[in-house]
């Protein structure tokens with residue numbers, strides 16, 4: 001049986017318990033459905049929203065992503081483009097943040113659930129399709 005690593009499950013947006021069921025219903029770039037998640041895992045039936053408002057905490061992960069995007073832009077522009085004018089920095093950060101927003105939103109929730117959801121991986125639940 002194939003064993004999926006935690007990193008692989010996070011990168012593919014899979015359930016933290018069985019690492020098989022999808023967390024989200026649609027592609028992240030379909031913006032109308034960006035937040036639509038399965039209520040529970042389609043494979044092991046784990047409820048994804050462990051308590052009301054659980055995903056408010058994902059804002060902290062999102063904040064970390066935003067700081068990373070900002071730093072990556074500043075470092076790249078400063079060293080590769082010889083410290084351009086300030087409007088170039090602002091425009092670059094605004095464009096890259098906008099383009100990456102769907103991924104930041106999704107991965108913030110995925111990482112938050114995997115790390116702070118208190119769910120342990122159970123290999124025996126793979127391919128279980130419980131009712």
Ligand SMILES: [Zn+2]
Pocket residue numbers: 015016017018019020021041042043044045046
């Ligand atoms: Zn699952």
